[in-house]
Amino acid sequence: MRLDPLLTERLVKSLLWCLTGLTIFVLIFIITFISVKGLPQLSWTFLFHDIEDMGRSGGILPTLVSTLYLTLIALVVASPLGVGSAIYLTEYTLEGWVTRLIRFGAECLAGVPSIILGLFGFVLFVIKLNFGWSMLSGGLSLAIMILPTIIRTSEEALKAVPREYQDVCFSLGISKWQTITRVVLPCALPGIMTGIVLSIGRAIGETAVVLFTAGASLRTPTSLFDSGRSMAVHFYILAREGLSMPNAYGTAAILIISILLINITAYTLMTRFLQKYR
């Protein structure tokens, strides 16, 4: 027996609605939970004071600075590498076993568990290159972690640029590099930016990698070779050692708020940019 198509349509629609609703619900639940527990902790002292008594009192300024440091280093290193590789893969080489191998490698890199990456960063940067537990080691390890995301999203964005634009540019006697920088990249920028923003989110929230490579020092890092703990690590230690749950939730709230802020700013800037270009 067959179901009435109209009935099927209705059933499917409500089922899909439920699935979407569930996803949104989980998201809203997490955000409300963290906000309810964490927002009451927030104050100027909490934001702009040094950590005191292992985190039981005082603020989280050092963790804000460390997180900023780590994320910036990761971005500065990974963005040019990732976008550059993507340009090479899409524009400067033909599809073949080399590109497939590179892409496969990038995908494997994306699948490596972060704790393994942390261990790798520890062995390579902390021990072998003797950077110690430092912002530099942490930032570089995070860069390795976000590299595949940036390559993949940039590649997709570059591929989505109409091929005709390049034909037109070439027929106008514009060189390949000029075509890429003046026409292809501006068109692909929104997609590339999305990848970078996604990566920022991952880098800010990463714990295992940072714990292994940047250490968990309570001081505010002042140089590339200083150790420091990021917000995520601070949260982890506060919660795991049972030092102060309220402060842990406060840190979590700040973490989520900063990721939200970064997303909103990035998308606003992008919309502005697009309006200018279209």
Next chain:
Amino acid sequence: MPAVKIQVRDLTFHYGPQCAIQGLNLDIYQGEILGLMGPAKSGKTTFLRVLNRMCDLVPGARVMGSVLLDGVEILAPDCDVDSLRRRVGMVFAKPVPLPRSIYENLAFAPRLQRQHQHRQELDELVENSLKAAQLWEEVKDRLQDSALKLSGGQQQRLCLARTLAMQPEVILLDEPTSGLDPISTARIEETLTELKKDFTIILVSNNTKQIARCSDKVAFLLMSRLVEYGVTPEVFMVPKQKETDDYISGRFG
């Protein structure tokens, strides 16, 4: 007798195992419009793409023979492809404006070539090119608007103007009116007749009537070979080959 601008000798072109042009010999004269007609897959577009070396972009392409532009071999490996393409402009079948303003679409390439540094010089170039392509009156008040907002016919004339703004010597037109309404088509054809004083034009078209109206010489390609070449009225009145006759009179699959 006008001077020979482009001399094609024994040109053979392969895409992988597939032959697209076979043993083509052709002279193209300065200041004339050469009409190129033939059914689909006869090698018309490929021929255009050889003349500005756009064929290089296709993987597996092999080209043999010789093409001389003003007596200089353009198929030589050491030929500066970018400057060749500035001398041999191309307008594609589908109009593709770049996602920029009308003004920028025209000024983009000349500015990069650093020959037109001054704002005023560039303004003049844009105005003259748009006038030559008969688009100026329609867009003069909104040069800073996005080129993507123009209609299909306007976009095609914009693409023509963009090619003219490079001040090329030869213009290749690949079915420039295939997607246009009769009025836009008429305007483009008018423009071409104006332009041939200053340029050498090669016009590919599926519309034999258009070739008959616009061109001075006509070449008929069939199955990768040149079947007939001659002065346009003669070819259309008394074609020498049976295939040409069949094609012109529409008795052809």
